[in-house]
Amino acid sequence: METKTLYDANLNNLLTARFAYESLASAFAKHIEAWQTTVVDRLERSQWTGSTADQVHGDLRAFTGKLKAADQELVLVAAALGEAHRSVALAQSKLVQVMDDAKAAGITVKPDGGMTWDNDRNSSTFAGPGAANKAEALSLRLRDALNEADHADQEISRRLRHFVDNATSGTGLDGATAEADRKANQARMDIPDAKATPEQVKAWWNGLTPGEQEQLIQNHPEEIGNRDGVPAVGRDEANRLTLKRRHDELQSEFDQLGPEPMQRPMPGEVVYAESLEHRTWREKHTDLEEKLKGINAIQDRLNDTVSADHPKSYLLGFDTEGKGHAIVAINNPDTADNVVTYVPGTGARLGSIPGDITRSDDMVGAAHRADPAKTTSSITWVGYDAPQTIFPQAADDSYADGARDKLHSFETGLRATHEGGPSHNTVLGHSYGSTTVGYALRDRGLPVDEVIFVGSPGVGVDNAKDLHVDPRHVYAGRGDADAIEWALPENPADYVKDGASEWGTKITNGFTDLVPYGGFHSEADNHLAFGRDPANGHFGGNEIPTDPGTEHSDYWQGFSLRAMGKIIAGK
Structure with missing residues (x-):
């Protein structure tokens, strides 16, 4: 029209x-x-x-x-x-x-x-x-x-x-x-039950007029905002309503929490042992403070003036259950040529979302530099309960198990709601997020074109071919200073570790890439907590180069960021 x-x-x-x-x-x-x-x-x-x-x-x-x-x-x-x-x-x-x-x-x-x-700056109508x-x-x-x-x-x-x-x-x-x-x-106005697939949800949504869709968004924002198969624009509008309401509710709870209870020494002691009253207050205070921090960061990003450095953002999922969940997209995945879903790992929660959104912005920029003619949507997917501690939680694969169906449904929904021809889709897992992605690929399969693992403790398989994706489209990177190499299996003596590597430079179209000579970062068949290290040559995928001195959270810069941008852009 x-x-x-x-x-x-x-x-x-x-x-x-x-x-x-x-x-x-x-x-x-x-x-x-x-x-x-x-x-x-x-x-x-x-x-x-x-x-x-x-x-x-x-x-x-x-x-x-x-x-x-x-x-x-x-x-x-x-x-x-x-x-x-x-x-x-x-x-x-x-x-x-x-x-x-x-x-x-x-x-x-x-x-x-x-x-x-x-x-014209000199014009009265400039x-x-x-x-x-x-x-x-x-x-x-x-x-x-x-x-x-x-x-x-x-x-x-x-x-x-x-x-x-x-x-x-x-x-x-x-x-x-x-x-x-x-x-x-x-x-027509009955929301499909939980058994409906994203494709069925999309068909139902398409059968509604914009007026009917708006009515459902206003009356059932939490259901519509978190439903795979509902297009990004509808989910975003619904979740913005929920975001504001929950912000006001949590802020009210925080304001009513009252001052911190005084600590008193135990009878006969000179040290202060934390009382139940104080611990309850402290945990509640921390929880509310973190969630409000995450909500405010999301709201700030949603309110950002649209520019080349800050494309429009969309809130594709949101709730405050447990540690809180949020799914934030930079650019609309339903209209983008390239779509990457970034799954963060240990510590991911609503309160940690600011840094993850920044990484999504960085990936959009890297993909644009790799192919300026195409649009890219980068999605931060904190849609699962991630482990919050390195030990013992991050040593437990139950968090990855619990995320499989959720991630599969989300990725299937991206395919269902995309307009026009299929987009070029990538899923990227960092740290424990790579384990989450690997388990979903292994057990459910994901409708993606490329897979990237960085800083991985293992992805649940010992060979890329077991991920149900062409190994030529599986990429992994691990920095030489990444402590994840110490995330060992239960019996590390069964495996050999070898940190030897030889690096060289390669100049392509005026850009200098750091590349390994004759193989991968680690030639040894080393295994980590959840299987063979996907960044070694025995895994069967491709290696992403990293800058010397790259630590566990340093992948969104330098060689590795440029490599991720090229992969996301299909280059």
């Missing part, structure tokens, strides 16, 4: 059509009532009997059923027209807001949706140095409004064609058909 078409749409026509069908259905219902009382009921009371009477009574009942079915269809037509009015009005209001905001910023929106502005960024943000909002209107147009047209077909063929006079239509209209 074009900008001018939506802007000029006369909503009164839709409203008039709706009222006309409602009046028609009301009048028709009165005719049915009159028919029932003056003809059918009177004949029933006439005491007319016999085979002919039975035939007539049956015919009259069948005819009455057809009349009632027709009336039900008219009611549903009126409802469809009402939904058309609501959905187009919603899209039109968003468009008008874009136009108003553009005018205030000195930006002109052309009929085809293009945007122009005065770049739009300002940030005009390009503002225009980019406005363009995204404009596209969303036009997409909503186009979707409403297609969905309402489909519904009305169905009623036209029923009327033309006569099936609309069948009571069973009319009842099925009524139930389908009623069930």
Whole structure:
């Protein structure tokens, strides 16, 4: 749909059509009532009997059923027209807001949706140095409004064609058909149960108008915001509502927590032993403080002015259960050419999200440098309960086990909601996050094109071919100063470790890469806590080069970041 078409749409026509069908259905219902009382009921009371009477009574009942079915269809037509009015009005209001905001910023929106502005600093109508960024943000909002209107147009047209077909063929006079239509209209707003696949959820969502989608977002934000198969724009809107509400609730709890209880020495002691009262207060205080920190960081990123360095972000998942969970995308994964899902490891939680979002921003930048012609969405996926301590939690694979289905559902959902041709998808696991990714690949398979492991303690298999991905698309990197090499198996004496490596440089297109001569970072067949080290040559994948001195959290810089950018961009 074009900008001018939506802007000029006369909503009164839709409203008039709706009222006309409602009046028609009301009048028709009165005719049915009159028919029932003056003809059918009177004949029933006439005491007319016999085979002919039975035939007539049956015919009259069948005819009455057809009349009632027709009336039900008219009611549903009126409802469809009402939904058309609501959905187009919603899209039109968003468009008008874009136009108003553009005018205030000195930006002109052309009929085809293009945007122009005065770049002359000496001109009285100069739009300002940030005009390009503002225009980019406005363009995204404009596209969303036009997409909503186009979707409403297609969905309402489909519904009305169905009623036209029923009327033309006569099936609309069948009571069973009319009842099925009524139930389908009623069930449309029922959220699919937990057994529904992301593909089924997407099909259900597509069958709703933007008005119906908005109603569900407003009434059930937590369910819609965390449902794989719902497109990113809908999830983002729902989760922003939940984010604000939970922020206000947690802030209220924090404010009411009161001052820290005083510590008193135990009887006969001079040292202060923590009381139950103090420990309870401290744990609650820390939990609330961390969650508020994470929420505020997410809100700040969502509110960032859209620019080349800070693309638009989307909140694809959020809750405060346990340590809290959040899924934050930089750029829209449903429209991006490349999509990478980053799974952090030990310590990942709502309170740690700021640093992880920064890494997503870094990966978007690296992928853009690798291929400026393509758009990349980088998703920080803290959608599972990660271990919070190195020992004993990070030595336990139950956290990876518990994340398998969640990660599989999320990745499947990305495929289901993507617009146009398939995107080039990568999943990247860091530290224990690599174990989580490996277990999901091993046990469920993931619909991805590339797999990256960095700083891994093992991924649950000893060979890349067991990940159900072509080993040529499996990459791993481990820095020479990464302490993860000491995440040993239960019986480390069974394996040999060899840190020897020889490094050289290779110049490609003016860039210098650090590459290993004749093999991988470690030629030894060393095993770690959860299987063979994926960064050694025996694993069967490819190695990512790292800078000398790379420690466990240093992969988002230098050689390794550039390598990740190339992989994410399909280069």
